Amino acid sequence: MSRTVRFVHAADLHLGAPFKGVAADDEQVRHALVEAPYRALGAIVDLCVRERVDFLVIAGDVYNSAERPIRPQLALMDAARALEDVGVRIFVAHGNHDPAADAPALVGLPGNVHVFAHARVDRVVVERDGEPLCAVYGRSLGRRDVKDNLARSFSREPGDALAVGVLHANVGARAGYDDYAPCSASDLAAAGMDYWALGHIHEPGVVSETPWAVYAGAPQGMDPTQTGERGCYLVTAEPGHVSAEFVPLASLIWDARTVELGEADTLDVVEDRIAETCAFVSRAWGRPSIVRLTLTGRGEAHAALSAAGAQGELLARVRERALGLDPWVWVDRISDRTAPAIDLEAVRQGADLAADIVRIADELLADPDAARAAIESLVEPLSSKLRQAGIDAVAALDPVSVVERARDRVLDAVLAKEGL
Numbered sequence: 491m492s493r494t495v496r497f498v499h500a501a502d503l504h505l506g507a508p509f510k511g512v513a514a515d516d517e518q519v520r521h522a523l524v525e526a527p528y529r530a531l532g533a534i535v536d537l538c539v540r541e542r543v544d545f546l547v548i549a550g551d552v553y554n555s556a557e558r559p560i561r562p563q564l565a566l567m568d569a570a571r572a573l574e575d576v577g578v579r580i581f582v583a584h585g586n587h588d589p590a591a592d593a594p595a596l597v598g599l600p601g602n603v604h605v606f607a608h609a610r611v612d613r614v615v616v617e618r619d620g621e622p623l624c625a626v627y628g629r630s631l632g633r634r635d636v637k638d639n640l641a642r643s644f645s646r647e648p649g650d651a652l653a654v655g656v657l658h659a660n661v662g663a664r665a666g667y668d669d670y671a672p673c674s675a676s677d678l679a680a681a682g683m684d685y686w687a688l689g690h691i692h693e694p695g696v697v698s699e700t701p702w703a704v705y706a707g708a709p710q711g712m713d714p715t716q717t718g719e720r721g722c723y724l725v726t727a728e729p730g731h732v733s734a735e736f737v738p739l740a741s742l743i744w745d746a747r748t749v750e751l752g753e754a755d756t757l758d759v760v761e762d763r764i765a766e767t768c769a770f771v772s773r774a775w776g777r778p779s780i781v782r783l784t785l786t787g788r789g790e791a792h793a794a795l796s797a798a799g800a801q802g803e804l805l806a807r808v809r810e811r812a813l814g815l816d817p818w819v820w821v822d823r824i825s826d827r828t829a830p831a832i833d834l835e836a837v838r839q840g841a842d843l844a845a846d847i848v849r850i851a852d853e854l855l856a857d858p859d860a861a862r863a864a865i866e867s868l869v870e871p872l873s874s875k876l877r878q879a880g881i882d883a884v885a886a887l888d889p890v891s892v893v894e895r896a897r898d899r900v901l902d903a904v905l906a907k908e909g910l
């Protein structure tokens with residue numbers, strides 16, 4: 491009889507999250523945002539069924555708020571019933587968003603659900619064919635701002651063939667997250683678990699492999715900063731050996747891209763460049779996505795974008811084009827970080843550092859042989875090695891464009907320092 495345990499580790503579902511900070515006036519986008527956490531829960535259930543796992547653990551923040559509105563509670567009940575039908579148990583530890591104390595239970599949960607207590611660590615033994623298989627230890631946060639080190643209250647019993655710990659905690663004082671149930675990786679190691687199923691940090695990631703301690707991350711990115719793939723972990727464990735595989739499940743991807751507009755001179759070219767980026771995002775994820783764009787580069791586009799009303803029109807037009815993609819892309823925001831084109835003639839007339847740079851470049855541009863010699867002198871220390879490798883590093887270069895690019899790069903740095 492196999493002693494191998496398989497389970498899904500999820501966390502931070504935030505059912506009922508309002509998605510603050512996104513101004514999506516498109517009905518399709520708003521609907522996708524509201525539904526995304528529920529779709530993630532549905533995808534977790536599908537994964538449990540497909541992989542025929544023994545159990546599911548949810549390491550806190552199942553609900554987005556302590557009030558726990560009715561729809562999130564019904565959604566968890568539906569998920570639990572679906573898993574009860576296939577004999578999968580669910581272990582839930584509450585987190586800082588949905589602390590265990592004062593939780594109004596408006597909906598009854600089926601018998602396959604175990605919610606961990608908050609006053610102490612609970613231990614539940616999962617059996618197979620009447621034999622103990624794995625002990626699951628867990629502790630909920632009793633209130634939002636728990637400052638105690640709860641990891642230290644966990645301790646494996648000597649007879650456990652396998653032990654899994656479930657906790658919503660900030661391990662290693664991770665910046666950007668509230669320091670609730672703070673603990674260190676060595677506190678986790680001291681408890682003797684084979685696998686720590688952690689919640690709280692929305693970025694998925696492995697904290698340690700000895701023992702395994704993993705943040706599942708939110709299965710659905712919750713705001714524009716939670717970019718990229720999100721999901722949960724599928725864990726396979728037997729005494730002495732654990733492996734964990736990240737499984738992507740988000741129905742909606744947050745993305746942030748930079749659009750370089752150096753060569754773009756007019757607004758229509760800018761629009762096409764942005765549309766190309768959106769088409770790339772659509773293809774890359776293969777799912778609906780919400781993107782924040784930053785426009786960069788020095789050139790004529792800056793003047794076009796600075797014209798009255800230009801950015802509002804541009805946003806409306808690219809939104810419409812990106813929503814027409816399949817899968818669609820919603821452009822949440824466009825930030826203009828472009829800089830004005832450099833008026834070389836005006837700089838040349840000056841007597842400052844920028845003028846010196848332009849004059850040195852002018853001399854090289856007037857004499858392409860001198861430019862080529864200057865570039866050759868740069869690679870001179872490597873010339874014999876390059877020859878041995880059969881590479882002629884200079885022949886393929888156009889000295890004029892090398893000098894122009896170098897000039898513009900240095901001027902960019904100088905002018906940026908002067909705030910231009």
Ligand SMILES: [Mn+2]
Nearest residue numbers: 502551587690
């Ligand atoms: Mn959370």
